[in-house]
Amino acid sequence: MVNKKGEFMKKVVILFILCAGIMLAQDMVVRVYAPNWQDLEKISPKYDLDIAGARAGQYYDIVADQDVLSQIRSSGIPYEIIVFSIAHAAEQVRASYMSYSEMCDSLDAMIQSYPSICKLDSFPITTYQGNWIYGVKISDNVYIEEDDEPGFLIDGQHHANEWACMPTVLFFIDSILSSYGVVGSITDMINSTELYCFPVLNVDGYLYDYPGGNYWRKNREPFSGATGTDPNRNYAGCTEELEGEWGAVDNGKATHRPQSSIFSGAYVNSGDETRAMTLYAQDHFCNVYMTYHSSGEMLCWPWGWKYQQTPDSALYDHFGNNAADLVQRLGGGTYYRGTVSNIIYRVSGSSMDWFYAWSRYVNGVSNISFTTELGTSQYQSASNLDHMIHQNFKALEYLAGICDSVVLLVRTLVPPPTIYPLGTVG
Numbered sequence: 001m002v003n004k005k006g007e008f009m010k011k012v013v014i015l016f017i018l019c020a021g022i023m024l025a026q027d028m029v030v031r032v033y034a035p036n037w038q039d040l041e042k043i044s045p046k047y048d049l050d051i052a053g054a055r056a057g058q059y060y061d062i063v064a065d066q067d068v069l070s071q072i073r074s075s076g077i078p079y080e081i082i083v084f085s086i087a088h089a090a091e092q093v094r095a096s097y098m099s100y101s102e103m104c105d106s107l108d109a110m111i112q113s114y115p116s117i118c119k120l121d122s123f124p125i126t127t128y129q130g131n132w133i134y135g136v137k138i139s140d141n142v143y144i145e146e147d148d149e150p151g152f153l154i155d156g157q158h159h160a161n162e163w164a165c166m167p168t169v170l171f172f173i174d175s176i177l178s179s180y181g182v183v184g185s186i187t188d189m190i191n192s193t194e195l196y197c198f199p200v201l202n203v204d205g206y207l208y209d210y211p212g213g214n215y216w217r218k219n220r221e222p223f224s225g226a227t228g229t230d231p232n233r234n235y236a237g238c239t240e241e242l243e244g245e246w247g248a249v250d251n252g253k254a255t256h257r258p259q260s261s262i263f264s265g266a267y268v269n270s271g272d273e274t275r276a277m278t279l280y281a282q283d284h285f286c287n288v289y290m291t292y293h294s295s296g297e298m299l300c301w302p303w304g305w306k307y308q309q310t311p312d313s314a315l316y317d318h319f320g321n322n323a324a325d326l327v328q329r330l331g332g333g334t335y336y337r338g339t340v341s342n343i344i345y346r347v348s349g350s351s352m353d354w355f356y357a358w359s360r361y362v363n364g365v366s367n368i369s370f371t372t373e374l375g376t377s378q379y380q381s382a383s384n385l386d387h388m389i390h391q392n393f394k395a396l397e398y399l400a401g402i403c404d405s406v407v408l409l410v411r412t413l414v415p416p417p418t419i420y421p422l423g424t425v426g
C-alpha cells in the first residue's frame with residue numbers, strides 16, 4: 001500500500017515537473033508598466049523586444065521567453081504576465097476561428113447568395129508565396145465602378161496573429177448582405193457606396209500562424225537570413241517629411257533589423273501585400289479606409305508617425321469620436337480613441353498614414369483613414385467574439401454613412417486622377 005502511494009506521488013511529481021517544464025519553455029505575454037518607450041531600454045538596451053501591444057503612457061505588452069522575463073524582472077519596471085502560454089492560448093481558441101480557405105469558402109457562399117450586389121474581388125498581385133488576397137466588393141451595379149459613389153475600403157489582419165480581424169470584417173459583410181432590401185438604411189448604404197472588404201491582408205502569415213499558433217506577425221518573405229517583413233511598417237510616407245517616410249526608426253517607430261517583429265522591410269513597398277494594397281487603391285476611389293488590428297480596444301486616426309495633428313484634425317476628431325462612442329469595450333465603457341502616436345506609440349510605414357497622406361498629397365482623392373485595435377488579446381477568447389463583432393459593426397455602419405461628407409469636406413492638394421473603366425484603355 002505504502003509502495004503504491006509512493007509510486008503514485010512519484011508520478012505526480014514527474015508530471016508536475018514535465019508540465020512546469022512545458023510552461024516555462026513557452027513564450028508568454030508580459031505587460032510592462034513603462035510610460036515611455038525609452039524605459040524599455042532598461043530591459044533591452046538595443047530595444048530588440050517583440051512588442052505585442054501598447055497604450056501610450058501606460059504599458060507595453062512584450063512577448064517573452066524565460067530570458068526576456070528575467071530581463072524584465074531585473075529592470076525593476078512593474079509587470080504582470082497576462083498570457084502564460086501563447087501556444088496554449090491559440091490552441092484553446094483555434095476552433096472558433098476560420099482558416100483562410102474556410103474564409104474563402106464563406107465569401108464564396110455569400111457571393112452565390114447575393115450575386116447582384118456582391119462580387120469576388122482580389123488584390124492585383126499575389127503574395128510572396130503565391131496566394132491571392134481575396135475579398136468582396138459590395139454595391140448595387142456591383143460589376144461597374146461607379147465614380148459618382150464614394151468608396152469605403154475595409155481590411156483586416158496586416159498582422160497574422162491578430163485573429164479577431166477576420167470575423168469582424170466577415171460579420172460586417174454577411175450582415176449588410178442579408179439586410180439588403182430588408183433594412184432601409186443598409187439598403188441605402190449598399191445602393192450609394194462602393195464597399196471593398198478584405199478580411200485578411202497578410203495571407204501568407206495567417207496560413208503559417210493559424211495552424212501552428214506561432215504568434216507570427218509578419219509576412220513570410222525571407223530577407224538577410226531572417227523571415228518576414230511587418231506589412232504595417234512597409235508603406236510610403238507621402239508627406240515629404242523625412243520622419244514620416246518609410247524606414248524612419250526614431251522613437252522606436254520601426255526597425256531595419258530583419259529578425260525584429262517590426263522589421264520595416266528591404267525597401268518601401270517591398271512586401272507584396274503592401275504593394276498589392278497600393279496597386280488596388282490606385283484603381284479605386286476610397287474615401288474612407290478602416291484597417292483592423294488587435295488588440296487594445298482603440299479606434300485611432302493619423303498621424304501615427306508624429307504627435308502633431310493632421311490638416312483634417314477637426315474632422316478626424318468629429319468622425320473618430322462619433323465612431324468610437326458606438327463601440328463598447330468588453331469590460332464596459334467605449335473604445336479608447338485618438339491619434340495612433342498619442343494613444344499607442346509612434347510608427348512609420350503604416351497603411352493608415354499612407355492611405356490618408358497618399359490620397360491627400362499624391363492621388364487627389366478625399367480620404368480619411370482609421371485603425372481599430374480590436375479586443376484585448378491577439379488570440380481573443382471565443383466567448384468575447386460575439387460582443388466584439390457586433391460592437392464594431394456599429395462603427396463600420398457609421399463610417400459607411402459619412403463617405404459622402406468626406407468627399408465634400410476633405411480637401412486634397414492635387415487634382416483627382418482619372419480612373420478609366422476596365423477594358424477601355426488600349
Ligand SMILES: [Zn+2]
Nearest residue numbers: 159162293294
Ligand atoms: Zn496589428
